Amino acid sequence: MGKYDYIIIGAGSAGAPLAARLSEDPAKEVLLIEAGDDYPDSDKFREDLLNASFMAGAVPGHPNNWAYTGNLTPELPYSVPRGKILGGSSALNGCYFIRGTKEDFDRWEKAGNTEWSYEKVLPYYIKAENDLNFGDTDIHSSNGPVPVYREMKNPYGMTKAFYQACKELGFTYEEDKNAGGEPGYGPVPLNAVDGIRINTGLAYINPNRDRENLTVSGKTFVRRVIFREKKAIGVEVERNGGTEIIHGDQIVLSAGAFNTPHLLMLSGIGPSEELDAVGIDVVHNLPGVGKKFSDHPDIQMGYKPNKVPGPDEQRDNLQSALNFTSTGSEHPGDLEIMLMSLPLGASMLGGSKFKGIADIVKRPGQTLKSVKGISKKRFLQQAMHQGDMMVVIGLQYSKGRGNITITSKDPHKYPRIDYHYLENEYDLSRMREAMRTAVKILTSDAYKQYFKKLTEIDEATLNDDDKLNKWLLTHLASAIHASGSAKMGPSNDPEAVVDQYGRVHGMEGLWVADTSIFPMVPSRGPAATAIMVGERIADFIKEFSKDKEEVNQ
Structure with a gap:
């Protein structure tokens, strides 16, 4: 076809909802571009990515993982998984589906x-969900495309013990973590049904494949956006062994918090000095592209169990969480402790053939090649402890800010990603508090039937701030919740990349709709919020198109 009304780059958490909603108008031709595999038949979707117990797609070397490399600290390189498939990262993640809080949207x-107050975004959260626990209420719906489920009536024994331990420590029960109430312990809402991960491709795109105006182009790599002066007119892509230009009236980047700023810079939009340095012609100088992104640092703390949960208990790896406020914090619920029901190795590798240390010994070259560029020491540490159970401890509001820097005009060369985790005492002190709280839970009377001993940290380190700081900086992980790398804000904000409607400042016909536009990462995992953004910006684009048509009449 000669020209599309809308070209959406990225069929992930925001892009799939956006394409589904924009294609509701049969008069608009919509093209959804995905660099990875497309699965028009949901029954033939990759089995290892459907299983909600595993995050096999997050392992370096998986064919549907972009596998970026980022530096959590200058001394700690880290593998950064991102989905390269229909559904994007919603096909890889842990199915955590908690909304951002009112305080997040106040910020x-x-x-x-x-336009992003809590009152204005709530209807879009509701629009997206089919809540299997609460049904239709003032804050929930049973009519949306994404099923949301919590194990509430019959929590498993390990989950019950975790709840009782949290109660012993004085925390309150939070029945519905999507209700906007006070943070506490309780079941985690999951976009999973009967152990099957329902990604946005399955929820939004495949049910609407019969729309003649919706085209999905899988295995299509976008090299850059094409402009006529300051107007976006198309995209240059690689597909079917060649390079071509596809024309469109409105171009929307929904490629994620790393790919979107990278594409902007490849297209000549970003910090002019950095673009000049790699030989990219500057179309528009926007210093905020790739700068000051936020994320959630976390720690995966392993322990030897007295007993391992049975297969039924492990169907959903992530079942319960404690959200609480650190001492003296102005940010409610800025700490999170999540109980995992599977050992570390099974959680990450259950859907693959990797068998830990034994596998490295059998094929060291192949295994270590797949983790090229990340900390081998940390990788081997984790491999040694792949049989451990674990709790994941997250800092949900961090002062640290990261940067994404373009390294080449070659679109296949990844940018440099620097997280700058835990570079200030405020972040360190709250991570120490979260660690020590997690240990209290594990060693409580309520949880002792499941806990035997910690495996990577001793009591002396836990009780000494300096020793614990050093341990944290060598055992850090990331929740992979990067946000704000092309943040929204008014035109007088020198760091803003898009306005509050998702339109790129200084450009025409170019939009962004994904986690990169968040002013800062929400204090809960951003999966549900990314979908909400796709829903919300779809309406903005529809309104813009309607106004444009009325002007032209």
């Missing part, structure tokens, strides 16, 4: 984004 609104 977004305060930053000049009045």
Whole structure:
């Protein structure tokens, strides 16, 4: 076809909802581009990515993982999984489906984004969900495309013990973590049904394949956006062994918090000095592209169990969480402790053929090649402890900010990603508090039937701030929740990349709709919020198109 009304780059957490909603108008031709595999038949989707117990797609070397490399600290390189498949990272993640809090959106609104108040985004959260626990209420719906389920009536024994331990420590029960109440312990809402991960491709795109105006182009790599002066007119892509230009009236980047700023820079939009340095012609100088992104540092703390949960208990690896506020914090619920029901190795590798240390010995070259560029020491540490059970401890509001820097004009060369985790005492002190709280839970009377001993940290380290700081900086992980790398804000904000409607400042016909536009990462995992953004910006684009048509009449 000659030209599309809308070209959406990325069929992930935001891009799939966006394409589904924009294609509701049969008069609009919509093209959804995905660099990875497309699965029009949901029954033939990769089995290892459907299983909600595993995150096999997050392992380096998986064919549907972009596998970026980032530096959590200058001394700690880390593998950064991102989905390269229909559904994007929603096909790889842990199925955690908790909304952002009112306080999160108060901060977004305060930053000049009045269209993103909690009251204005709540209807879009509701629109997206089919809540299998609460059904239709003032804050929930049973009519949306994404099923949301919590194990509430019959929590498993390990989950019950975790709840009782949290109660012993004085925390309160939070029945519905999507209700906007006070943070506490309780079941985690999951976009999983009967152990099957329902990604956005399955929820939004495949049910609408019969729309003649919706085209999905899988295995299509976008090299850059094409402009006529300051107007986006198409995209240059690689597909079917060749390079071509596809024309469109409105171009939307939904490629994620790393790919979207990288594509902007490859297209000549970003910090001019950095673009000049790699030989890219500057179309528009936007210093905020790739700068000051936020994320959730975390720690995966392993322990030897007295007993391992049975297969039924492990169907959903992530079942329960404690959200609580650190001592003296102005940010409610800025700490999170999540109980995992599977050992570390099974959680990450259950859907693959990797068998830990034994596998490295059998094929060291192949295994270590797949983790090229990351910390071999940390990788081997984790492999040694792949049989451990674990709790994941997250800092949900961090002062640290990361940067993404373009390294080459070659679109296949990944950018440099620097997280700058735990570079200040405020972040370190709250991570120490979260660690020590997690240990209290594990060693409580309520949980002792499941806990035997910690495996990577001793009591002396836990009780000494300096020793614990050093341990944290060598055992850090990331929740992979990067946000704000092309943040929204008013035009007088020198760091803003898009306005509050998702339109790139200084450009025409170019939008962004994914986690990169968040002013800062929400204090809960961003999966549900990314979908909400796709839903919300779809309406903005529809309104813009309607206004444009009325002007032209």
